[in-house]
Amino acid sequence: MDLGSIDFSFTAVLAAVLVVIDFMIRVLSIIYVPRNRRPQTAMAWLLAIFFIPYFGIILFLIFGSRKLPKRRREKQAEINQFIIESTEGMDQVAQDEPWPTWLKPVVELNRTLGAMPLVGGNTATLHSEYEESLDAMIAEVNKASSFVHVEFYILSVDSTTRPFFDALESAVQRGVRVRVLLDHIASLRSPGYFATIRHLKKIGVDWHVMLPVQPLKWKFQRPDLRNHRKILIIDGNVAFTGSQNMVDSSYNKRANLKRGLRWKDLMVRFEGPIVAGINALFITDWYSETDELLVREGSLAPAANSTASLDAQVVPSGPGFEGENNLRLFNSLLYAAQQRVIITSPYFVPDDSMLYAITTAAQSGLDVQLFVSEVADQALVYHAQRSYYETLLRAGVKIWLFPEPTVLHAKHFTIDDQVAVIGSSNMDMRSFSLNLEISVMVRGAEFIADMRELESEYRAVSRELTLEEWMKRPRRSKVLDNLARLTAAVQ
Numbered sequence: 001m002d003l004g005s006i007d008f009s010f011t012a013v014l015a016a017v018l019v020v021i022d023f024m025i026r027v028l029s030i031i032y033v034p035r036n037r038r039p040q041t042a043m044a045w046l047l048a049i050f051f052i053p054y055f056g057i058i059l060f061l062i063f064g065s066r067k068l069p070k071r072r073r074e075k076q077a078e079i080n081q082f083i084i085e086s087t088e089g090m091d092q093v094a095q096d097e098p099w100p101t102w103l104k105p106v107v108e109l110n111r112t113l114g115a116m117p118l119v120g121g122n123t124a125t126l127h128s129e130y131e132e133s134l135d136a137m138i139a140e141v142n143k144a145s146s147f148v149h150v151e152f153y154i155l156s157v158d159s160t161t162r163p164f165f166d167a168l169e170s171a172v173q174r175g176v177r178v179r180v181l182l183d184h185i186a187s188l189r190s191p192g193y194f195a196t197i198r199h200l201k202k203i204g205v206d207w208h209v210m211l212p213v214q215p216l217k218w219k220f221q222r223p224d225l226r227n228h229r230k231i232l233i234i235d236g237n238v239a240f241t242g243s244q245n246m247v248d249s250s251y252n253k254r255a256n257l258k259r260g261l262r263w264k265d266l267m268v269r270f271e272g273p274i275v276a277g278i279n280a281l282f283i284t285d286w287y288s289e290t291d292e293l294l295v296r297e298g299s300l301a302p303a304a305n306s307t308a309s310l311d312a313q314v315v316p317s318g319p320g321f322e323g324e325n326n327l328r329l330f331n332s333l334l335y336a337a338q339q340r341v342i343i344t345s346p347y348f349v350p351d352d353s354m355l356y357a358i359t360t361a362a363q364s365g366l367d368v369q370l371f372v373s374e375v376a377d378q379a380l381v382y383h384a385q386r387s388y389y390e391t392l393l394r395a396g397v398k399i400w401l402f403p404e405p406t407v408l409h410a411k412h413f414t415i416d417d418q419v420a421v422i423g424s425s426n427m428d429m430r431s432f433s434l435n436l437e438i439s440v441m442v443r444g445a446e447f448i449a450d451m452r453e454l455e456s457e458y459r460a461v462s463r464e465l466t467l468e469e470w471m472k473r474p475r476r477s478k479v480l481d482n483l484a485r486l487t488a489a490v491q
Contacts, residue, residue, distance in 0.1 A: 025053050044486065072221075072288050076320035079284040080115040082295070100418050102336035103443070109332055110315045110441065113325040116280070118313040122272030124442060126450050127242075128410070128457075130249045133267040134164060140234045140269075141167040147177040149282045151210075151231040153424070154245035155182035156192050157199045161246050169203035177206070181285055183227045184209035191252040208289045211436075225319055228424050228435035230267070231282050239278040241438055242267035242422060243346075243411045251377075259405060261377060266410035266454070268422055270312070274440070277314035281438055284316070310444035317425065318436030326425045326439050327432040331357045333415045340367035342455050343413040348372055349384045349428035349485075359395035368397045371458050375404035381428070383484035386477070393467040400462040408458070412451065419443050420451045 029049045049056035107118045127133035141148055141164070148171055157165050172178050180200060187193050187209070200207045210227040212219045232240040244265035250256045251263070270278065283294045317325035334341060334357035341361050348370065350358065362368040370392065376382035389399060402408040412422040423439035425431045 025049065025057055029057070073320055075288050076284065079280070079287060082293075083115040083280050100336075100338075100416070103418065106329070106332050106336065106419075106441075107313060110313050110325070110329060113321065113323055113328060114314070114316045116277045116314040116316070118311055118441075119273035119277065120311045122270060122274045122310040122312045122442075124271075124310055124312070124444075124447050124450075125269040126454060127240075127267045127269065128264070128454055130244065130263065130265060131160075133240075133242075133244055133265065134160070136269060137232055137240055137267070138164050138167045140232075140238050140240075141171055144171050144176045144234045145174075146235045147179070147233075148235075149179050149231065149233040149279060149286075150205075150246075151181040151227075151229055151282050151285060152246040153183045153186050153226070153228045153230060154190050154247050154251070155180070155187055155196060156190050156245075156247040156252065157196045158192060158248045158252055160248040164246060165199060165203060168205055172204045178204075179282075179286060180205045180207040181210050181227075181282070181289065182207070184212040184214075185223060186226055186228075190247060208286075210285060210289055212289075222434075224430075224434060226435050227285060227318075228431065229281065229285070229438045230424050231278060231438060233275065233279045233282055236275060236279055237271065239270045239275040240267050241270070241278055241424070241440060243409050243424060256377065259375075261375070261405050261407055263407050263409045264402075266412060266422060268440070270440075272310070272312075274310075274312040274314065277312075278438070278440070281314060281316050285436070288320075310442055310447055312443075313441045315421075315423075315439040315441060316437070317432075317439065319434065320436065324432045326437055327351070327354065329421070329439065329441065330354060330413075330427065333413075333419060333421070334358060334361055337361055337366055337415045339416045340369075341413065341415060342367075342369045342371075343427065344371040344408065344410050344455070344458065345413075345427040346373055346376075346407060346409045346411065347378070347381050347385065347426040347428045347430070348388070349381060349430075350388065351429055351432065354427065355388065355391065358397060359391065362392075362396035368395075369400060369455075370397055371400045371402060371408060371455070371462065373404070373406070373408045374401040374463075375407065377407055380484050383477075383480045385428075387481040387485035389465065389470055390467070393465070393470060399465040400459060401465050402458060402462050414448060414451050414455070417445070417448050417452075420448055 029046060111117060125136075127136050148168065150168070168178050168180070182196075187196065197207075211221065211225060213223045214220070230241060230244060230246075242265060244263075244267045245251075249262045249264075256262075287293045315325055315329050317327075331353055334354070341358070343358075358368060358370075372385065376385075392399060411424060411426055412420060414420045420442050421439050422442070423437060425435075425437035425439050431437055
């Protein structure tokens with residue numbers, strides 16, 4: 001038989017097999033991909049699979065599932081039940097001033113989704129300057145007598161953060177139990193990761209990486225499911241949370257240093273019963289990574305301060321929960337607003353539901369303002385964010401651009417003069433679906449007044465973006481913005 005004809009036959013068979021495989025991939029994708037996904041997310045994945053079938057299906061197999069491993073989700077359910085049982089009866093808060101009628105359903109929603117109660121008798125202090133925030137955390141660690149719980153998305157020892165690590169070392173030497181959690185991939189991608197790990201070992205803290213991607217140790221999940229929380233708890237009496245990572249404000253990256261970029265964040269220091277809720281979230285993550293359940297330390301809730309006026313509720317979110325807790329909270333508050341909505345978000349890439357909620361508020365005559373950075377460190381997210389500006393501006397949203405070279409990294413918003421939400425969550429689909437986040441809803445006139453003062457500080461240095469100016473931007477920017485927006489839905 002002619003070898004040429006054999007080669008031709010083999011090639012023809014191979015081509016036919018590939019055609020059949022390609023067809024089956026497309027058919028099965030249409031059946032499977034849309035299940036339990038937003039229509040725009042499913043469409044984005046289907047487009048990727050149809051246009052680049054083999055590469056697209058590989059990407060989908062790696063990044064297509066938003067669920068954490070089954071055992072981790074079971075642990076989350078165990079912790080939720082523990083929180084519900086240990087906080088029974090804590091939902092009662094003083095109502096010296098009448099609540100707005102819309103607040104009770106929001107509180108109940110948060111309790112249902114995240115298990116945490118609304119608790120009264122708290123105090124809160126804003127720390128909006130990077131060094132000031134760091135100094136405040138160091139001062140509290142230096143007072144620790146029982147335990148220190150540290151949890152950061154990025155934890156890095158450098159010239160700025162070394163005093164914090166020195167405080168941890170000193171605490172260990174005093175006999176304080178110091179536990180440290182850091183996100184594996186986020187910290188690994190940051191300069192100085194291995195030096196940081198060596199330093200943690202040296203100073204004697206009990207440390208673990210969160211959501212490790214270590215296939216050789218049989219530790220693996222979708223690699224971009226990350227723990228984005230920033231939490232510090234001292235003795236169960238004081239807690240810090242917000243947007244600031246434990247790293248220099250330049251993130252020690254060459255590109256940032258070259259451009260002179262510096263991050264501006266917000267951390268909040270809490271005292272009162274809310275500290276137990278924040279600590280419960282640390283206990284959840286510690287249990288998930290170590291199988292050690294710190295029940296005794298989690299059940300010690302500080303007493304309410306009779307002179308403190310703040311009600312607060314922790315709202316955890318992430319792929320360990322069935323619903324998108326933070327998105328549901330944000331949308332509920334947006335629709336409840338009667339007067340004003342003021343949002344600060346470094347990465348603002350809303351899904352359709354949030355975009356409708358914000359534009360509906362503005363079109364209803366409410367004062368809706370959005371603070372974003374004029375400059376960004378992530379080009380893709382930056383352009384995706386810009387793709388929403390025209391819709392927002394046409395609806396009547398005021399957009400304030402915080403001046404470069406500062407990246408406004410704070411994450412918070414206020415509703416009327418009633419409620420504020422602060423924490424680690426961006427208003428983008430990554431924070432809604434892929435990241436483990438912490439949000440704290442706070443009600444109290446004093447706290448809202450502090451937030452208003454902070455917003456005024458932002459406004460004083462920012463410039464307002466007008467629709468007229470925006471429509472004159474170069475055509476290439478419009479193209480980049482719209483292309484980046486397409487990628488935002490692939491989750």
